Amino acid sequence: MTIEKCINAFGVDDVIFEEGSTGRELFVVLDGEVEIAKVSGTTRTTIVRLGKGEFFGEMAVIDGSARSATAIAAAPNTKVMRINHARFVYLVSQQPAFALMVMDALSKRLRASNAVTYRAAES
Numbered sequence: 377m378t379i380e381k382c383i384n385a386f387g388v389d390d391v392i393f394e395e396g397s398t399g400r401e402l403f404v405v406l407d408g409e410v411e412i413a414k415v416s417g418t419t420r421t422t423i424v425r426l427g428k429g430e431f432f433g434e435m436a437v438i439d440g441s442a443r444s445a446t447a448i449a450a451a452p453n454t455k456v457m458r459i460n461h462a463r464f465v466y467l468v469s470q471q472p473a474f475a476l477m478v479m480d481a482l483s484k485r486l487r488a489s490n491a492v493t494y495r496a497a498e499s
Contacts, residue, residue, distance in 0.1 A: 382458045386449035392456060393433070395446045400461035402437040403447070405430050408454025415446045425450060434478055437464045
């Protein structure tokens with residue numbers, strides 16, 4: 377498969393994937409911005425905004441679970457590259473730096489999530 381087939385472009389507010397959907401792909405932001413959000417009816421709560429070089433969807437590519445949030449393009453002509461499960465496993469096995477980058481991001485995101493959860497519990 378050529379790399380071009382793995383690149384998708386989105387306009388502002390285009391949904392890349394929805395919370396609860398399944399998919400064994402990780403996405404890398406090549407251009408633009410992606411908003412990761414919880415959507416409930418008309419209410420949208422932003423978890424994080426990601427820019428060029430950042431990635432999302434790593435939990436589903438690792439464990440095959442349903443998407444935990446919705447990914448929405450937040451800038452015109454946002455481009456993302458899809459990395460499927462097989463390619464992800466290959467990259468992790470061949471590129472230790474890639475595996476460390478994913479683990480580092482997972483760790484930071486878990487710490488941030490824990491901080492929010494514990495702050496809410498203390499209130």
